[in-house]
Amino acid sequence: MYQLDIVLKKGNNLAIRDRTGTSDPYVKFKIAGKEVFRSKTIHKNLNPVWDERVSLHVETLRDPLYVKVFDYDFGLQDDFMGSAYLYLESLEHQKTLDVTMDLKDPQYPEQNLGSLELAVTLSPKEGDMRDQAVEDLLEDEDEDFDKDDKDSERKGFMNKLYAIQDVCISVQNALDEVASYGERIKNTFNWTVPFLSWLAIVALGVATIIIYFIPLRYIVLAWGVNKFTKKLRDPYTIDNNELLDFLSRVPSDVQVVQYRELKLDPNPSPNKRKKNNPG
Numbered sequence: 001m002y003q004l005d006i007v008l009k010k011g012n013n014l015a016i017r018d019r020t021g022t023s024d025p026y027v028k029f030k031i032a033g034k035e036v037f038r039s040k041t042i043h044k045n046l047n048p049v050w051d052e053r054v055s056l057h058v059e060t061l062r063d064p065l066y067v068k069v070f071d072y073d074f075g076l077q078d079d080f081m082g083s084a085y086l087y088l089e090s091l092e093h094q095k096t097l098d099v100t101m102d103l104k105d106p107q108y109p110e111q112n113l114g115s116l117e118l119a120v121t122l123s124p125k126e127g128d129m130r131d132q133a134v135e136d137l138l139e140d141e142d143e144d145f146d147k148d149d150k151d152s153e154r155k156g157f158m159n160k161l162y163a164i165q166d167v168c169i170s171v172q173n174a175l176d177e178v179a180s181y182g183e184r185i186k187n188t189f190n191w192t193v194p195f196l197s198w199l200a201i202v203a204l205g206v207a208t209i210i211i212y213f214i215p216l217r218y219i220v221l222a223w224g225v226n227k228f229t230k231k232l233r234d235p236y237t238i239d240n241n242e243l244l245d246f247l248s249r250v251p252s253d254v255q256v257v258q259y260r261e262l263k264l265d266p267n268p269s270p271n272k273r274k275k276n277n278p279g
Contacts, residue, residue: 001057001125002058002059002125003055003057003063004055004058004088004120004121005059006051007051007053007192009049009117009119010050010117011025011046011069011117012047013114013121014046014047014048014114015046015082017081018044018071018175019275020177022044023079025037025041025045025046025071025080026070026072027116029056029065029066029067030252041083041166041171048254057125058122061088061261063088064088065086067083067084067116068080068082068083068114069081074170074174076135076169080105081114082114083106091122092122094121094122096121097120098117100116101115102114103115108236140149161199169210178250181247184247185250187250187256188247188250196250
């Protein structure tokens, strides 16, 4: 029996999984296919700092520690951000080691998905150490039970708080994104960016003509064939939504206000006019 003490310090240059150019990462630890730890979620950060500690009891060193990173998506399936293995047989006993784990995607091992920094301590729990632990446990049995109950209650309460916080932040982010897309649609049709407005009108006109002359079932069939054969034709293609990509190029109301604040004054100051016209 071994005790494995891990400090999950931070992540560096993690993969982007959200349309906003960030991610909401959290980390899972697995040993022998069983999940033994899950970190809290840090929102909108590609260089998160967790600084979380966990102690695990390990029966054998043959099973490596499997580390996986995910991007939290409220109401959707969480996105995979990379994984790595820590082989316990290579660790020195009773010595804290700083470990940097490079995250990879098994399907695309050449991609660099960032790294995690851990501090790991492996301690044997056999022989005299085990006997001493048993004696201490028998002597302070009542005290240990009370402490364990309090720790479990405190941990359960903190986990609920973290879960509520994650849900509130996710709902807020979802509402912000919906409002942003609504503003972008409005700005498309009120000529905030004339070129994009003309492009949208032309696209809608072409789509209307195509639907008028071509039966809808043929259009749906062609779209389905293109959708489901895209990965076969180009395995490295990245799935995207053309409509959302177009709307991302239309400024929201906040971006319009920021642009107007940064826009230079086209009228020169009186001092500049005097310099330009000395007569």
